[in-house]
Amino acid sequence: MTNVIVIGGGISGLAAAHAIEQQAEKAGLKITTTVLEKEQRLGGKIWSIRDQGFLCEWGPNGFLDNKPMTLELCENIGIGERLLRSSDNARKRFIYSEGRLHRLPESGPAFLRSQLISWPGKFRLAGELFVPRRRSDDDESLADFARRRLGREALDKLIAPMVSGIFAGDPEQMSLQSCFPRICELEREFGGLLKAMIKLARKKRQERKEGKQVAGAAGPGGILTSFAGGIQELTDSLGGAVRGDIRLGIEVTAIRKLADGFRVELADGDSLEAEVVLSCAPAWALKTMAEPLGADIDELLEQIPYSPMNVVCFGYQREKIPLDLNGFGYLIPRNEGCHILGTLWDSSIFTHRAPEGMVLLRSMMGGATFTEAIELSENQVVAAVRADLERIMGIKAEPDFIRVFRHRRAIPMYLLEHRRRVAALEERLTELPGLFVSGNAFYGVGLNDCVHAGNQVADRIVQWLKSRSHG
Structure with missing residues (x-):
């Protein structure tokens, strides 16, 4: 029996753990999987929060159905019939420029x-x-x-x-x-x-x-897709489909190489050993865990920064909004001088995101060009968003509902030469057979990207185990 430890219980870790189990079974390999998640819940950045009849997404609000991987995963774990596509009006997207909203043609x-x-x-x-066309491959x-x-x-x-x-x-x-x-x-x-x-x-x-x-x-290509209860239904269902042990509230502090495998050290002083370790943790978290391994892994991971973000949910009575909300929402060019990056009209994108007669707006503030936004007080954040909504949408009323979510490390940034850094990381991992990485820090930030990367790393792990058993 081969032990496989997956670090991280977000969409990347859960999708990979599920794929490893399925592919190993098809290959006739006997494995046990253990998923370690630092938080007391599964999902990572995926978290759908019900509050006062509003459904607020803490992080991403869905995935695009133009690629098959997440759709196939949903069918595989038995939730395909529960998929919810965004409304037809959601294809209407806007840019705020020079004092007005322009629909993208x-x-x-x-x-x-x-x-x-x-x-x-x-x-x-x-x-x-x-x-x-550009001839250079740089x-x-x-x-x-x-x-x-x-x-x-x-x-x-x-x-x-x-x-x-x-x-x-x-x-x-x-x-x-x-x-x-x-x-x-x-x-x-x-x-x-x-x-x-x-x-x-x-x-x-x-x-x-x-x-x-x-x-x-x-x-973007495809229709935005989620579930009636929010995108968390995906990670909740996926967690239930993983056959191995899922342990919540477990923080990994270090990964150490053994003669045959690895020892994963935990914050509570305990440790686990496994022939295979797959990290789906954020790059900044893996950096600390990987320091005992050497091979300059931590230095490469340090070169993948994350942008901060405030996610601000406002609920209003529909009659207080002077604007037609038949659309997806809008983005704002930086030179417009607004505090926010844009606002999604969440209750127009998906049904049942707000109580009857109410609407839910979700604004994003921060990012790489406004990093100091994460340090603002909640009152400052709310005031800034209200000012922008009045300027852009003509909303003078106070919101009837407010939730502010903070992400100090929201989204990994793929800076110039990101592929080179990932290739260098993969080269270093060849010196540590049995250690693998996946997640949105490396191969794409979207849900489809994370599921696809999970499938790919599962294939690499199973192929490595097969070659090991034959050797």
């Missing part, structure tokens, strides 16, 4: 009519057709890519807000290859983004003819 004619981008900016965007920042292919105005009003909305990051520092690898592929494959959009739009029209539901062009 979903077609060529809508783009021409839109006042979000000036006519010189539109001509510069159209000129992307004639920008030569990493490029998101900002440099946007300026090169789309122009300064598109960077400021489209790309930078999107980067802050997804990563809470600074586009001047973020890696294009690691944050949006698909965009690199499109440039290489089609020679440019507009050329790719034209060809892919034809494919999307065909899908619509076939009756398939597709996302609006203004948003």
Whole structure:
């Protein structure tokens, strides 16, 4: 019997533990899995909180259904029929610019009519057709890519807000290859983004003819998907599907190499031994655990920073909101001088997020360009968000419901050369056979990315165990 320890009970650790058990069973391997979670609950950043009839997401609010991995996982653990897709109105997304909300255009004619981008900016965007593809394989920042292919105005009003909305990051520092690898592929494959959009739009029209539901062009591919009780239903159900031992409130302090395996030392003075250790902990937490292992692992992990974030949930009586809330919400360019990065209209995206006659708004404050926001008092946070909502949405009323969630380390930032750092980390791990890593610090920050990485690391672990048993 082989012991496998998984450190971290978030979506990454749970998905990996479940995949390891399934793949090991198919391979005829006998293993025992133990999941160690520092907190007294499963889920990590996933936490759906019911309060006064409102459903507030502490962290992510769903996953996109354009990739199969999370959908397949839901079917596998028996919760596929409980999936909840966002409303059709959620495809309407907005950018706040120059004193008003602009709907992101979903077609060529809508783009021409839109006042979000000036006519010189539109001509510069159209000129992307004639920008030569980049020949170098060196990493490029998101900002440099946007300026090169789309122009300064598109960077400021489209790309930078999107980067802050997804990563809470600074586009001047973020890696294009690691944050949006698909965009690199499109440039290489089609020679440019507009050329790719034209060809892919034809494919999307065909899908619509076939009756398939597709996302609006203004948003990311796929439909945002969750559950009636919030995205926590996924991690709760996944925890129930893991057959091994799940131990909550267990903090790992160190990982030490043994002659045949590893010893995992715990904060309570106890320790566990296993032939395989998989860390799905955040990079900053793994850094401390891995210090006894040497091989410069801790130095590489230190180079993956995290952005801070305040998540601010306000509930209002619907009649107090002067704005039509048929949409997903809006993002805000940095040069608008607002405190928040944007606001999601949560009760418009999914049903039953607010009591009858009420609405739920969820605003994000902080990120790499406003790190000091995490140090503000709750009163300061609430006042700043209220000021921005009055300016942008015309809301003068006090909220009837307030919840503020603090994340000092919210989202890992994939800075330039992130892939090189991850490759170097993987190279160091070859010197420590039986030790593996996964999680959103390395292979993608979204739920789909975490599930996919869990499947991949499970395959590597099972293949390593098979080769070990044959040896």
